[in-house]
Amino acid sequence: MRKAAATVWQTVRSVRRRLAADLSDLREGQWRLPSLCPGWDVHDVLAHLVDTARTSRLSFVRDLLAARMDFDRANADGIAREKRQDPQDTDDALKKAVDLTRTPPANLATRLVEAVVHGEDIRRPLGIRGSYPEPAVARALAYQLRTPVSFGGGRERAAGLRLIDRKTGAAWGRGDGVEADAVDLLLAVSGRPVARERFSGTGAGRLAAMPAGRGSGRR
Template identity: 35%
Template sequence: MTQQPAPTSAQIDHDRIWQVIGAHRRALADLLDGLSEEQWRHPSLCDGWTVRDVAAHLTLQELGLREVIGTMLRWRGTMDRTIQHAARRRAAQWSTGRICAQLRAMADSRRHTLGVTELETLTDVLVHSQDIALPLGLRLDLPADAATASIRRTLAMRWPPPLPAARVARGFRLVATDVAWSAGTGPQIQGPIAALLLISCGRTAALPQLSGDGVPRLAAALA
């Protein structure tokens, strides 16, 4: 299942960000609709998360102050474990049909969780869609302009704290082979913009799509 590619430009505006978020939520819901129970239970690219956990997590992108406080009251020692706990709670409480319906219901919304921007919401849905699709051998394409905006934000983030993989990726010269984008200095790594985004978010499943003298060092650093 694929989305129509969008023209790639140097910048992406506010309306386009929300257009991509909405379209990707709908496309992901369509993909999820076709999964078997076994596929819903399949491990995702997120260590320790099932496909169902990740899908449930994506329904938690509109948390206001009250919901954020409720999540923090269930603190599990780190933010990652706390977020995973919240996703697992929802995955256990909601049917797969309800998860899909909620993704569609959110498609036209422009709300985002307190403390993050729409760019974090964009990155969340783009990367987590691949966490679901890739281990199942399915395809859900990322619009190139949105992936470019997302990797820019990922590599530039100071708050929320950047992912460890993003700090690693900053030590390399990243060059996209399908759009006019590059960043950083150091050993070169080249590949499709979607693969570069996934690597910057710690998804080593994208390594086979990359080339360049920096790839072995990157793989070792991420391992």
């Protein structure tokens, strides 16, 4: 168990470090680009990542109570708390938070979901190619598939579908087949828009047409 946890945090640290480096020379206007996360721009998502990196079990409960048990309000409060006037200062804050291993009271796989999905929320609108360890993406996807949408997962979005990672052949679920890179499957079940041409199979159109949602931002 300890070895599995150590692997998760090693991945999270690596993903945070690479993302901070990718954003170190953005132009002013790029920070205001809409992210894949509905209602949040690139700078908002970065501030959210800083906030979640600093969130412990105790502070999560405290912040949720302060937000009157409203997850979206708690997230908005966290963004406001960590979003600096100069976006590069927010990026510096992520660099300082790289090695933190704090977590809210949730399955540790949520840290992988946060790292990968929010990493792509930022990178794809900017045209930056991300790279993530395949086992980490697979674990994040498996977690999202067994977690209801109301809890930040994507179980309902994948109901009646068999998702297949075209690189490894790993598969999840039963029903109409959808083949794609695992990271695209993860984004789609997490409520992110993914181009239809990234999917193949009889269930491809259905998955690509799923309505967007904040998904992993709800923790």
